[in-house]
Amino acid sequence: MTEVLLVASARPQFGVLAESVRKFKAQGARVRLAGTFHLEPVAEEVSALGLAEAHQLPRGLSHRSQALRRRASKSPRGLRVWMQSQRDSWLRGRARKADVLVALDPDAVYTVWRLAQYNRGAEAKFGLAAGLKAVETLTAGDGGSARRPTASVLPPLPMVARDVRRSVESLPATLLRTATARPVMRSGVGARLWRTAVTAPGMPVKVRAATSRYVSEGMRWAGRTSGAALALTQAAGKIPDLALKAELLDEAVMQEVSKGIRPRHLDKATATQLAYADAEFAAGRLDTAAKALNRALFLGFHRVLHIDQLSSPLADDAEGFVAPFHRSKVMRAVGRPQGRRVPAAPAPTDRPLRLLIMTSANDNFLRLVQQHYADHPGVELRFLDLAASKHYKRAAWAATRMLQDRLAEGTSDYQEEVERLMRPHLDWADTVFLEWAAGPASMLTTIDPGDARIVVRLHSYEAFTRWPHQTDFSRIDDLVFVAPHVRDLTTSLVPQLRGERAPRLHVLHNAMDLSGFARPKSPEARFNLGLVGLSQVAKDPKWAVRVLEQVRKHDERYRLLLVGGDMNRKTSQATREYRRDFEAELAPLVESGAVVRVGPTDDVPAELASIGTILSSSVREGCHVGVMEGAASGAVPVVRDWPFYAGKANGARTLYPGDWVVGSPEEAAERILKTTSTEEAWRQAGQRAAEHALTEWDWPMVRKHFDQLFLSNG
Numbered sequence: 001m002t003e004v005l006l007v008a009s010a011r012p013q014f015g016v017l018a019e020s021v022r023k024f025k026a027q028g029a030r031v032r033l034a035g036t037f038h039l040e041p042v043a044e045e046v047s048a049l050g051l052a053e054a055h056q057l058p059r060g061l062s063h064r065s066q067a068l069r070r071r072a073s074k075s076p077r078g079l080r081v082w083m084q085s086q087r088d089s090w091l092r093g094r095a096r097k098a099d100v101l102v103a104l105d106p107d108a109v110y111t112v113w114r115l116a117q118y119n120r121g122a123e124a125k126f127g128l129a130a131g132l133k134a135v136e137t138l139t140a141g142d143g144g145s146a147r148r149p150t151a152s153v154l155p156p157l158p159m160v161a162r163d164v165r166r167s168v169e170s171l172p173a174t175l176l177r178t179a180t181a182r183p184v185m186r187s188g189v190g191a192r193l194w195r196t197a198v199t200a201p202g203m204p205v206k207v208r209a210a211t212s213r214y215v216s217e218g219m220r221w222a223g224r225t226s227g228a229a230l231a232l233t234q235a236a237g238k239i240p241d242l243a244l245k246a247e248l249l250d251e252a253v254m255q256e257v258s259k260g261i262r263p264r265h266l267d268k269a270t271a272t273q274l275a276y277a278d279a280e281f282a283a284g285r286l287d288t289a290a291k292a293l294n295r296a297l298f299l300g301f302h303r304v305l306h307i308d309q310l311s312s313p314l315a316d317d318a319e320g321f322v323a324p325f326h327r328s329k330v331m332r333a334v335g336r337p338q339g340r341r342v343p344a345a346p347a348p349t350d351r352p353l354r355l356l357i358m359t360s361a362n363d364n365f366l367r368l369v370q371q372h373y374a375d376h377p378g379v380e381l382r383f384l385d386l387a388a389s390k391h392y393k394r395a396a397w398a399a400t401r402m403l404q405d406r407l408a409e410g411t412s413d414y415q416e417e418v419e420r421l422m423r424p425h426l427d428w429a430d431t432v433f434l435e436w437a438a439g440p441a442s443m444l445t446t447i448d449p450g451d452a453r454i455v456v457r458l459h460s461y462e463a464f465t466r467w468p469h470q471t472d473f474s475r476i477d478d479l480v481f482v483a484p485h486v487r488d489l490t491t492s493l494v495p496q497l498r499g500e501r502a503p504r505l506h507v508l509h510n511a512m513d514l515s516g517f518a519r520p521k522s523p524e525a526r527f528n529l530g531l532v533g534l535s536q537v538a539k540d541p542k543w544a545v546r547v548l549e550q551v552r553k554h555d556e557r558y559r560l561l562l563v564g565g566d567m568n569r570k571t572s573q574a575t576r577e578y579r580r581d582f583e584a585e586l587a588p589l590v591e592s593g594a595v596v597r598v599g600p601t602d603d604v605p606a607e608l609a610s611i612g613t614i615l616s617s618s619v620r621e622g623c624h625v626g627v628m629e630g631a632a633s634g635a636v637p638v639v640r641d642w643p644f645y646a647g648k649a650n651g652a653r654t655l656y657p658g659d660w661v662v663g664s665p666e667e668a669a670e671r672i673l674k675t676t677s678t679e680e681a682w683r684q685a686g687q688r689a690a691e692h693a694l695t696e697w698d699w700p701m702v703r704k705h706f707d708q709l710f711l712s713n714g
Contacts, residue, residue, distance in 0.1 A: 002029040002135050005094050007112050008104040009081045011037045014045045017104075020128040021049050029100075029135050034091050036081055057091060058084045065254045066295070067247050078110035085111055092221070098122050099138055102131035118221055198235040208235050209244055213251075220255065226264065229255040233265045242276040249273075250295060257304045260574030267324070270300045274328040281330040281407065290403040293330050297399070297466040300325065306464035308537045308574040310619050314464060315644040318492045325469065326495055334406045337474035337501045338445075344453035344477050347711060348430060352380040355710060356429035360396055360440050361387035365459075368511035368699050369433075369706060378711060384425060386440055395421055397439040402470055405446055418446050426452045431710055437462045437471065437479070445472035453477045455709065457508075460622025463490045474501040478709065481507050482623040485650035508705050510623050514632035514698040518690060519609040521634060526682045527557040529672070530611030530635065532604065532626035533564045537578045543617035543640060543665065545585060545595070550669030552594065558672075559593065563607050565600045608633035612682060613672050616652070620644035627656075632693040634686035636675045638668050657692060 004024055024031045032053040039046060039056045046054045061069050061084055072080045085091055095101065095115040100123045103112040109126050116124035123134040198212040212235030219228035232252035239245045249269035256263040263269070273296035280289035300321075306312040313321045325331050347353050355373055359366060363385065373379045386392040401414040422444065426432070429452045434441055437458035444454065457480040462468060473479065473496040481487040484507055491497045491505070529548060534541040541562065548560040567579045589595040601607050608614070614630025616639040624639070631637045637660045645651030646663075653661045662668045675685040695701065 002027070002099045002138055003094075003097055004029045004031045004100045004102065004131065004135060005098040005115075006031065006033045006102045006104055006131070007085075007091075007108045007115075008033065008035040008037060009077075009107040009111075010105045011035075011042060012104050014042070014049070016128070018049050020132060021051060023132055024135060025050065027132075027135050027139050029139075032094055034085070034088075034094070036084055053094075055088075055090050055094075057088055060084065065251065067250055067254075076110075077107045081107050082111045082114055086114070086217070087220075091115075092118075095119055095122075100125065100131055100134045102126070102128065102134075104128070198231055199238055203238075205239055205241060205244065208238060209248060211235070212248065216251070216255065225255055225259045225261060229253070229263065229265070233268065236268075236272070242272065242279055246272045246276045246292065246295070250299065253299050257302055258573060260304060260308070260572060260577050262305055262309065266299065266305070270296045271324055273299065274324065274331070277330040278328055281333065286407040287404055289330050290400055290407055293328070293334065294400040294403055296325070296328075297469065301464070301466040301469075303464075304572050304574050307461070308572045308578075310537065310540055310643075312464060312620075312644065314489065314493070315620070318489055322469070322493050330407065331469075334403055334470055335496060336406075337496060337499065338410075338448075338472050339474045339501060341448050342451050344449075345430065345451040352376075352378050353711060354380050354382070354428055354430045356382045356384060356425055356432045357435070358384045358386065358425075358432060358440065358444075359435040360393065360438070361385065362436060365510050366435055368513060368703075372511075372703060372706070373710075382425075382428070392421060396443045398443070399439070399466070399470070402442050402446060406470070406472075410446075415446055418443055422447060426450050431455060433457070433710070438465065438467045441476070442467055442471045445475040449475055455480065456503075457482070458486065458490060460486050460620065463493065468494045473497055473503055474499075476503040479503045479505055480709070481505065482510055483507065483621075483650070483655055485645045485648065485655070486622045488648065488650055489645075506709060508709065509697050509702045510625060511699055511702055511706070512625060512628060512697055514629065514693055517605045517608060517629055517632040518634060519605055521609055521612065521683075521686070523679055525610050525612040525635075526676050526679055527555070528559050528561050528611050529613045529615055529638075530561045530563060530608065530630060531615045531617060532608070532630060534562055535565050535567055537567065537575055538619050538621075540617050540619050540640075542582055542585065544615050545589070546665035547615065547617070547638070547668040547672070548589075548594065550665050551672050554669075554673055556594075560589075560595045561598055561607070561611055562595065563598045563601060563604070563611075604629060605633065608635060611635050612676060612686070613638055615668070616640055616642075618642055621652070623655075628693055628697050631689040632698070634683070634690045636672070636682065636685045637689050638662060638671050640668070660689075 021031050030052045032055070033046070033049070033051050034055045034057050036057045036059055038059060039054060061072050068083065072083050075083070096119055098119060101112045101115055101119070103109040103126045112124050112126070116122055123138070125131045125134050198208060198215055203211075212231050215231040216228040219231060229252040232248045232255070236245045236248040236252070239248065246269075249265065249272050253263040253266055253269045273292050277289045277292035277296065280292060306314060326335065357366060357370060370381070370383060373381045386396045395414075395417055398414065401412070405412040405414045426449055431453045432444075432449070432455065434444060434454070434456045437456050441456050454476045455478040456476050458468070459482050463486060468490060473494070479497070481490070487505060487507060496502060497505070529544070529551070531541055531544045533539055544560060548558065551558045567575050569576045569579060586595055590597060598607055608630055611630065611633070612635055614627055614633075614635040614637050616624045616627045616637070618624065618640065620642050627637055627639060637656065639652050639656055639661045641661050641663050642652045659671075662671055676682040
């Protein structure tokens with residue numbers, strides 16, 4: 001059967017298309033349609049066409065790199081369609097198998113032509129009539145489908161060596177695109193040839209950059225992600241222009257990051273962006289300097305490096321990782337403490353304390369705090385969610401504008417905007433409590449707080465982001481951490497927190513109402529291991545499965561209950577890969593009944609009533625609420641010695657009783673088998689855990705520390 005792939009960038013005339021599809025099918029062809037136009041509003045018309053498949057191609061470039069979006073904005077419409085479509089796996093797969101590729105409109109022509117470079121046996125046509133003619137010719141040739149023999153796509157080495165030195169305007173595009181096609185790049189010889197070509201001496205800068213991008217694209221299509229990144233990196237090494245060098249290295253890093261791979265040359269990319277930022281700063285081009293610094297921070301603290309992996313460079317050598325940033329002149333300018341004009345006023349004695357609690361969308365840990373101070377006779381409470389208004393939200397996460405303002409020493413329009421938004425709240429409040437030390441903290445410290453006292457709470461996630469590095473902590477009076485190990489990591493990362501103008505540092509547990517977790521457990525719960533929360537890679541639920549396997553070697557009555565939603569595949573490629581592997585590992589265990597997927601729940605105490613052992617399988621945590629709640633329920637806690645903090649002064653072993661913490665799945669199994677050997681032993685161990693949880697972490701105990709922080713000025 002002849003395979004036909006239609007590509008459209010605009011909504012086609014469905015009447016004409018339907019008749020053509022009928023003719024294609026009459027000739028024994030199977031027809032598929034790929035479109036960058038919005039398919040959903042015309043789903044009914046598309047369905048009536050009788051296609052084998054219809055596929056929505058990406059309709060924009062919002063999720064692609066900034067560099068690519070810049071190039072796209074300056075490119076012809078046909079090239080932009082290709083930029084949107086080229087990474088679509090459905091399109092690539094169908095194009096490889098197609099006998100005839102048809103562009104339905106002028107802006108789809110370039111995309112079809114590019115697809116044809118990777119499938120040299122396919123006919124590439126513009127228009128339905130030409131496509132029908134091609135199918136007729138192919139069918140007449142062998143009574144079914146016929147493919148042209150694949151042409152040689154690798155030109156002789158002397159030709160390549162000669163042509164890659166030509167100017168980019170005169171370099172034959174056909175040669176480049178043909179010579180970097182998939183078959184060449186899948187060949188080790190071809191890939192090495194082109195990596196050598198992009199570093200050839202004497203090549204003009206524009207040619208080298210353009211050639212490296214073609215080579216990188218060809219390698220990416222051939223499945224050589226690291227090779228694609230290396231081609232750009234090697235070319236960048238031969239380019240003296242800092243702006244272009246930084247752009248190529250940025251693209252190289254993003255090649256690997258987009259595939260969930262920790263970039264091999266991240267240090268080069270960030271160092272070049274910082275060098276470019278310093279040069280622009282020295283020349284007085286502050287906006288360009290801020291953009292380059294913003295990009296360095298974005299790359300250096302990308303979530304694929306630190307959040308969506310089982311390890312992080314910050315866990316290995318935090319100070320060493322951030323040192324290049326803080327050696328940068330432009331970063332030192334951004335990090336220069338501005339201080340406050342007047343000290344924070346003491347808490348009033350003649351009226352209630354005016355307390356403003358702020359967050360941006362995430363108020364998961366604020367419910368009890370809000371309830372307490374809403375009912376407190378000595379407090380007048382207001383609450384502000386910055387995410388509820390587009391104006392606040394836009395200002396709170398405007399990273400580049402924040403940096404531009406700091407470099408401009410507070411003379412930018414961004415500072416004026418923040419003043420307009422926040423000054424009324426600062427003038428009203430005696431104390432501002434900002435939840436999460438992320439974008440809003442950077443925004444708030446852009447302006448002088450007046451005499452309002454500023455208290456910020458940093459959980460754990462923020463320490464692995466760029467935000468603490470562009471927050472002016474000299475304008476924060478008190479910084480609250482949820483655990484000592486998070487405090488240790490953050491202070492090692494941020495020089496301002498070790499200086500004379502650093503805020504007061506506190507460690508306060510999260511506000512948790514643990515009294516309601518003490519519910520009766522059935523004898524069968526003794527054999528149920530529980531993991532509450534598995535929505536992030538850092539939770540590493542595979543470790544919990546290893547523990548289950550160990551205990552089931554001794555007794556197959558043990559099961560693992562997974563409570564909570566699954567990881568979001570859209571978060572990153574790294575998350576998708578972890579979840580894919582985990583799902584494959586889990587499938588036979590679920591089928592056998594060894595693992596029970598409880599899923600999301602609004603009643604965690606009810607689910608914990610069925611759990612006899614509560615696990616913490618994470619590689620890092622700040623304050624693992626699920627374990628604390630599990631302990632309060634009377635489940636036996638088994639806590640992995642979180643690898644991010646293992647061996648350091650503070651970590652899981654200092655946050656929890658020592659006998660709760662284990663170093664391996666084997667140690668975990670040993671503790672479980674020992675504490676659950678009899679029902680009596682299990683219930684006694686659970687009772688001790690509950691008593692510890694209630695005396696250390698329950699809200700009546702923690703509330704006193706919050707009152708001391710807010711009502712006595714720390």
